[in-house]
Amino acid sequence: MKVIVDRTKCDNHGQCTFSAPTVFRLDDNGILQYEENVDESLRDEVEEASDVCPAQAIRIAD
Amino acid sequence: MTTELDIPYLDIADPSFAMHSQAVRDARARSWVAKTNYGYAILRHEYVSKLLKDPRLRQGSAKWPEHNGVHSGLFYDWWTKCLLVLEGEDHHRIRRLLNPAFSLKHLEPYLPRFEELADELIDSFLPSGQVEFVNEFAQPYATRVLCILLGIPESEWPTIARLASTIGLALGITLEQDLPAVEDALAELYGYAEDLIRDRQANPGPDLVSRLVDANRNGDSLSDDELRNALCLLIFGGMDTTRNQLGLGVMSFMQHPEQWELLAAHPELAPAAVEEVMRTNPTTTWVTRETVVDFDYEDLHIDAGTTVHFFTQVSGTDPQAYPNPEIDITAERVGHYGFGGGMHHCLGHFVARADMSIALRALSKKMTNLRINGVDEWMPDSGNTGPVLLPLAFDAR
Ligand code: HEM
Ligand code: HEM
Ligand code: SF4
Numbered sequence: 416m417k418v419i420v421d422r423t424k425c426d427n428h429g430q431c432t433f434s435a436p437t438v439f440r441l442d443d444n445g446i447l448q449y450e451e452n453v454d455e456s457l458r459d460e461v462e463e464a465s466d467v468c469p470a471q472a473i474r475i476a477d
Numbered sequence: 478m479t480t481e482l483d484i485p486y487l488d489i490a491d492p493s494f495a496m497h498s499q500a501v502r503d504a505r506a507r508s509w510v511a512k513t514n515y516g517y518a519i520l521r522h523e524y525v526s527k528l529l530k531d532p533r534l535r536q537g538s539a540k541w542p543e544h545n546g547v548h549s550g551l552f553y554d555w556w557t558k559c560l561l562v563l564e565g566e567d568h569h570r571i572r573r574l575l576n577p578a579f580s581l582k583h584l585e586p587y588l589p590r591f592e593e594l595a596d597e598l599i600d601s602f603l604p605s606g607q608v609e610f611v612n613e614f615a616q617p618y619a620t621r622v623l624c625i626l627l628g629i630p631e632s633e634w635p636t637i638a639r640l641a642s643t644i645g646l647a648l649g650i651t652l653e654q655d656l657p658a659v660e661d662a663l664a665e666l667y668g669y670a671e672d673l674i675r676d677r678q679a680n681p682g683p684d685l686v687s688r689l690v691d692a693n694r695n696g697d698s699l700s701d702d703e704l705r706n707a708l709c710l711l712i713f714g715g716m717d718t719t720r721n722q723l724g725l726g727v728m729s730f731m732q733h734p735e736q737w738e739l740l741a742a743h744p745e746l747a748p749a750a751v752e753e754v755m756r757t758n759p760t761t762t763w764v765t766r767e768t769v770v771d772f773d774y775e776d777l778h779i780d781a782g783t784t785v786h787f788f789t790q791v792s793g794t795d796p797q798a799y800p801n802p803e804i805d806i807t808a809e810r811v812g813h814y815g816f817g818g819g820m821h822h823c824l825g826h827f828v829a830r831a832d833m834s835i836a837l838r839a840l841s842k843k844m845t846n847l848r849i850n851g852v853d854e855w856m857p858d859s860g861n862t863g864p865v866l867l868p869l870a871f872d873a874r
Contacts, residue, residue, distance in 0.1 A: 426526070426812055426818065427530050427819075428530065428818055428819055428820070428822045429530070429819060429820055430572075430576060430820075430822060432569075433569050433572055433573035433576065434573060434576065434577075441530075441532070443532070444531075445527075445530040445531050445532055445819075463576075463577055466577060466580035466581070466582060467576040467577060467579075467580050469816070469822050469823075469826055470812065471581075
């Protein structure tokens with residue numbers, strides 16, 4: 416599964432890191448870093464991250 | 478040690494201090510940061526955006542009870558375990574369990590009832606051509622929306638409103654003196670929350686409280702106490718904010734009647750109307766943080782333990798981020814910080830955004846030519862603001 420974050424929307428709130436900590440993390444400067452190619456077993460977590468993102472910036476492409 | 482920099486000073490403790498003032502605009506034009514009675518204030522959008530999420534700062538309201546002479550008891554225990562003041566893994570664990578229940582897809586079933594409620598309230602005063610907006614619309618609407626969401630009978634809204642505003646006394650500097658009343662109210666609110674939890678444990682449904690009872694991740698779930706604290710904090714954190722923001726919104730549109738007419742003609746612009754109002758006239762005028770370590774930012778040195786206020790209206794009208802900062806519900810804009818930002822970004826923002834856009838759409842559909850009709854009364858511009866009384870006259874359409 417492919418994860419796409421729209422950087423023009425993402426505002427580095429980090430809520431996604433609570434839902435899927437192995438996919439999303441904030442670096443030392445508080446900027447979002449994330450994995451683009453993610454194992455299917457993490458789909459539920461990534462969907463949750465996408466649902467809770469305040470900026471609605473996360474999309475999953477299969 | 479503070480720096481030798483020549484930065485502006487703003488007296489934010491002065492009751493007449495106004496965010497919408499030339500002095501504040503001048504300060505923002507001169508500098509990204511100002512000194513205040515309580516520490517620093519961040520004025521420009523770019524800097525709020527970066528520093529608000531900087532890991533070297535943490536929530537600044539945690540020590541409020543201690544600063545006011547309260548070191549133990551029911552209120553102290555609740556406050557120090559409340560999501561808003563928790564940090565690190567303690568915060569993230571609770572937030573992770575709460576977040577999904579507040580996502581857009583779980584809110585949708587509630588929206589038709591919010592619409593009916595807005596219409597009911599408006600229809601009750603529409604024929605008279607006048608309304609005291611705070612007490613006849615904003616307060617009952619904001620409180621009943623939370624009742625709907627939590628499954629408390631809507632008829633109990635006056636009790637919930639009274640309990641929340643009594644607990645709100647704890648925000649004032651007379652906390653020590655108000656403490657007995659605050660603790661009684663909190664105990665009563667706990668009673669409501671505990672009844673709700675027991676009921677949903679016995680009769681689970683598709684509602685928000687059932688979702689929270691069920692919330693569970695890798696075997697971790699909210700304890701009954703955590704759930705109770707969370708329900709109380711939703712009531713406390715979601716009611717006055719929504720009430721105040723609705724009053725501020727209507728005030729903004731009264732100053733820009735052409736925008737109100739545009740909204741009435743284009744109800745699909747209601748979500749943009751909410752964003753514009755929160756950007757230019759937010760109820761939360763600043764978000765508070767405290768520095769965890771000493772650090773340098775550009776040419777400013779900040780000591781650990783310094784209070785930093787992030788100004789929301791001031792950064793939301795910064796001409797560097799918003800070339801034409803006046804309210805315009807058709808404009809494409811970068812985001813504002815009226816819901817805070819980072820780890821503590823408002824949990825209820827989807828709720829607030831949805832219920833306020835429903836309210837503004839319904840109001841603009843039925844009312845035009847809004848004007849002040851008597852004496853309006855306002856809270857000061859510090860921390861959280863809004864109208865206390867907003868008597869209006871209007872023409873029904
Ligand atoms: C217009 C209405 C609202 C405004 C302006 C607003 C504003 C805010 C702001 C600025 C914060 C961040 C505070 C900080 O970082 O220091 C916040 C946090 C919070 N809000 Fe809201 N809010 C609103 C409605 C709601 C509603 C309806 C709910 C609940 C249903 C809610 C629940 C919360 C909670 C629980 C937090 C704490 C989150 C955390 O610390 O992780 N809010 N709100
Ligand atoms: C959990 C529910 C609560 C939520 C969501 C909430 C939300 C907020 C928000 C959005 C602000 C303005 C932004 C900021 O200064 O960070 C604020 C300020 C504040 N809140 Fe709360 N609040 C909650 C409960 C309380 C309670 C129970 C107290 C009582 C002690 C309290 C004390 C304060 C103080 C002292 C401020 C700063 C006011 C100022 O600086 O003028 N909050 N809160
Ligand atoms: S929750 Fe959304 S806005 Fe926040 S860091 Fe993740 S993707 Fe970006």
